[in-house]
Amino acid sequence: MDIDFEELAIFIETLENTDFTHFLYEKGDVRIEVRRGGAVDMPAPAVSPNSVAAPPSPSALPAAPAPTPASAAAPVGTAATAPVHTDGEVVVTAPLLGTVYLAPKPGEAPFVEIGSAVLAESSLCIVEVMKLMNTVHAGTGGVVTAIHVRDGELVEHGQALFNIRPDAAA
Amino acid sequence: MSSHRVFVANRGEIAVRILDACARLGVETVLGVSAADTDTLGARRADRTVVIGPARSTDSYLSIPTVVHAAIATGCTALHPGYGFLSEQPELARLCAENGIIFIGPTAEQLEALGDKLRARELAASLGVPLAPGGEADTLTEAQALAEQIGYPVLIKAAHGGGGRGMKLVETAADLENAWSVASSEAESAFGDGTVFLESYIRDAKHIEVQVIGDAHGHRAHLGERECSVQRRYQKVIEEAPCAALSAENRQLLHESALRIANALDYVSLGTVEFLYDVQRERLSFLEVNPRVQVEHPVTEAVTGVDLVREQLLIAFGEPLSFEQADVTVSGHAIECRITAQDPDADFQPSPGRVIRWRPPATGGLRVDSHIYEGYLFPPYYDALMGKLIGFGSDRDDAVSRVRQALDRFEIAGPRTNLPLLQAITGHPDFANNTVTTHWLEGMIKEAVHG
Secondary structure, eight states: OOOOOOHHHHHHHOOOOSSEEEEEEEEEEEEEEEEEOOOOOOOOOOOOHHHOOOOTTTOHHHHOOSSSSOTTTSSSOOOOTTTEEETTEEEOOOOSEEEESSSSSTSSSSSSSSSSEEEOOOOEEEETTTTHHHHHHHSSOOOEEEOOOOOOOOOOOTTTEEEEOTTTTO | TTTEEEEEEOOOHHHHHHHHHHHTTTEEEEEEEGGGGSHHHHHHHHSSSEEEEOOOOOGTOHHHHHHHHHHHHOOOOOEESSSSSSTOHHHHHHHHHHHOOSSSSSHHHHHHHHHHHHHHHHHHHHHHHOOOSSOOOSSSHHHHHHHHOOSEEEEEEEEEEETTEEEEESGGGGGGHHHHHHHHHHHHHHOOOOOOOEEEEESSSEEEEEEEEOOSOEEEOOOOOEEEEEEEEEEEEEEEEOTTTTTHHHHHHHHHHHHHHHHTTOOEEEEEEEEEEEEETEEEEEEEESSSTTTTTTHHHHHOOOHHHHHHHHHHOOOOOOOOGGGGHHHHHHHEEEEEEEEEGGTOOOOOOEOOEEEOOOOOTEEEEEEETOOOOSSSSSOEEEEEEEEEEEHHHHHHHHHHHHHHHHHESOOOOOOOHHHHHHHHHHHHHOOTTHHHHHHHHHHHHHO
16 A cells, blocks of 8 residues: 555654554554654664754744654654743744734734733734734733744744743743 | 746755756745755755745645745745646636736646546547547446447546546446446545546556647647656656657657647646557557646656756746747657655555665766755655656667666665666566556566565
């Protein structure tokens, strides 16, 4: 049978977010086996742990750490939308490529400014893709400590948008 | 040309090919990459690279609004879709046109007409282009009558399939009912349209295709034919130009038929008109039109001396074709081998991973189109093509010996590749004798495993 790369990628991406040590999938003559934790015998072209981290984005944002260094199926890069911790702060990244708007409408006050207190569900900005508006939420309650983008500029997938210092209670 | 800026909406070797053609024209480039492709050769070569989405291609390379938004926001005037991904999507061509971006390819209307295989078949029939017997049937009763009329075996094809997808072979009348209903429902779920049609099945055929090109000023020409009979599961493995098995008479019929279709569509840009050639009956039949640059375009470039991607770019910018039909000559013979990261000893399982060694041979009469470099991490998310090795010689035998020598000297370590298979094919007497048809490779692989 042919293994569909994309299907395989989806498998791996899904597995990455789950807690498991041994996963076996069989359907017809398809058999996918993934183990992690502990040493795994790998063929020569194994993905080395150092190679797993995504390369730095133009904003020099530290890449998301590789999920499981010992994983036999360690993927290249991780979901870039996941918040990244730097010095205890959370970096909110662009979930998709588009034009970023820092205010709900042109001329209105911005959603947040440096020093604004936000809740997890607070809106921080809009990323527009071909007139489709996607609201970006804070995801974490805290205080906005940095805004990395200017209103109306193009942001790439995974680009850093805001830093949030989480509430002590969080 | 410097007033143009091209957005490249693709990856891999074809992205590099397009970027290089743009660079030679002095045209700036922006490459849209997924998060998994930021350290590709294309990303190094492009004037600018933007990350358009995550590794998964449905959210990056296959997202029409994202690609067009990225092209607009980076000040591009034109967009090249390459092959595969979005290259044949009328929606992309339309959205580009609506936003003042030149789509480097045919018009949305032409893509629509050619994406419907049944419509394309009807067009070919109306132009007197040779065609396998068959046609549309709305009900099972009609299908049964049609199959009896054209004779078994028959192929059931999805109107919106293509490239071997959505096809069912029916050997006897008893199997038709089941195959008919399965094919329609599969077509419905895979292509969103359950329309299927019947065609007489040609068991022993060579795959032959004609490269056509047209500009916006009504000039059209063909650049001869290619043969792509070495296939596995409808995926081409080795292609060559010209086809050495055609009579002069059939070659002329082939070229005229392809041009007739291009002319009827007022075709603009690069296109390939595909045919099957029944070797026993010496009969051609139209298959479909691929409205894009093909993976195998370098073999045509080798024997005609025409830079197809350069012409495609210039045509999109409104320039007239730089040559006329009378200027096109075919000399020598070229053979292309697709090198893939697939293990032929493990049922062609993909073999991604770090490329430790990549040493293509460097001698006369060779070309390598590839995005691979030593140290590159070949990702598991996309297709397995690592590169294309093209050998050029004064005649077919010469070209065969060039690629054989080049394959022997090609050093690759890291991912397992199909190099041993390519060596076995090009060293096989059937390949040397040019008797290969589209089912030959599957048989040859079985023999190698069990014999």
